[in-house]
Amino acid sequence: MTTRRARIAGTGMYVPERVVTNDDLAQLMDTSDAWIRQRSGIVERRFVVPGEQTPADLATRASQEALAVAGLEPGDVDCILLATLSAQHEFPGTSFFLHEQLGVGEIPCVDLRAQCSGFLYALSMADSLVRTARYERVLVVGCEVHSTGVELATRGRDVAVLFGDGAGAVIVEANDDPSDSAAILDVRLHAEGRHARKLWIEAPGASLAKTRVTHEMIDDGRIFPKMDGRFVFKHAVTRMPEVLLETLSGASLKLEDIDLFLFHQANLRINEYISQQLGIPAEKCLNNIDRYGNCSAASIPMLLAEAQRAGRLSPGTVAAMTAFGSGFTWGSAIVRF
Numbered sequence: 001m002t003t004r005r006a007r008i009a010g011t012g013m014y015v016p017e018r019v020v021t022n023d024d025l026a027q028l029m030d031t032s033d034a035w036i037r038q039r040s041g042i043v044e045r046r047f048v049v050p051g052e053q054t055p056a057d058l059a060t061r062a063s064q065e066a067l068a069v070a071g072l073e074p075g076d077v078d079c080i081l082l083a084t085l086s087a088q089h090e091f092p093g094t095s096f097f098l099h100e101q102l103g104v105g106e107i108p109c110v111d112l113r114a115q116c117s118g119f120l121y122a123l124s125m126a127d128s129l130v131r132t133a134r135y136e137r138v139l140v141v142g143c144e145v146h147s148t149g150v151e152l153a154t155r156g157r158d159v160a161v162l163f164g165d166g167a168g169a170v171i172v173e174a175n176d177d178p179s180d181s182a183a184i185l186d187v188r189l190h191a192e193g194r195h196a197r198k199l200w201i202e203a204p205g206a207s208l209a210k211t212r213v214t215h216e217m218i219d220d221g222r223i224f225p226k227m228d229g230r231f232v233f234k235h236a237v238t239r240m241p242e243v244l245l246e247t248l249s250g251a252s253l254k255l256e257d258i259d260l261f262l263f264h265q266a267n268l269r270i271n272e273y274i275s276q277q278l279g280i281p282a283e284k285c286l287n288n289i290d291r292y293g294n295c296s297a298a299s300i301p302m303l304l305a306e307a308q309r310a311g312r313l314s315p316g317t318v319a320a321m322t323a324f325g326s327g328f329t330w331g332s333a334i335v336r337f
């Protein structure tokens, strides 16, 4: 009896049409194109038109492309896992609004909250659900609308300039064909909750006051993300190579066996530093942070979709995906297409 494997059958992405350049942000706060480019590699990002586009709208477009690429209909999916840190509402999760818009009957769906590593957490769970034959096909989505949650003013500039809106999706499906080697080969995940407050949004919160948000919290800016940038940077450049090498070892592969490296898009400097440390050639690393900024849980599936659109995910291609984010969380996945 062969062991059942799960493979990625299709990818999709969607970003809002509204382009926001660094110069546009400099109209709203004390920052500059030179500062943002030099520190992060970001040139522009996409923002929704507030009140007109929801997270579920972006997720639906990305999911529809992933389904079309896989040659599937929404009714072919058995379960939806959606990773996000910028939920459409307090509850229920964004996945339920995606569920409504896709029209998928009564299949289960759930939101996962593992921030910038969220897609890899969801991919790992989809892999397990498919390999244990609980489901045949799982739609895995990363989706963020950051633009309505960051403080677009000088007080919030250290975080606000880094983030963008977007969604990416993949179909994880069973592969029982022994002649087809496409598979999720290994996924490794980690977390370190003691650093939760190094990158977080404190309010609204169920632990704070009689109500989850007060006028005072809003005035104090406690509803906006706060980050110890240098601390996060230092941990990202340590944890990402560590977990990538751990996952390679789990998959019995070497760095040279990897055709494409898809690192989370938090900062181009982080990714350049890691590539340099590990001796990874630039042409094997895909980045889109210059065009989209940090789209958290959506960054890696967006990179995957761009790779597929560019014809870089041919049968046999081995891709390594690695992320680090708030929580702290970090993880890596090795996938053969």
Ligand code: COA
Binding pocket: 030, 031, 032, 035, 036, 039, 040, 116, 157, 158, 159, 161, 227, 228, 229, 230, 232, 233, 236, 266, 267, 270, 294, 324, 325, 326
């Ligand atoms: N525009 C202009 N100046 C800014 C600015 C902005 N948008 N944001 C901060 N600054 C200022 C700071 O106030 C500081 O000024 P000072 O020296 O007068 O005090 C100066 O720029 C340097 O700030 P610093 O925070 O030391 O910069 P840095 O070199 O650490 O770079 C980050 C900042 C955020 C780009 C960097 O720390 C980083 O990328 N960290 C990791 C972020 C990350 O990965 N986050 C997501 C994880 S999923």
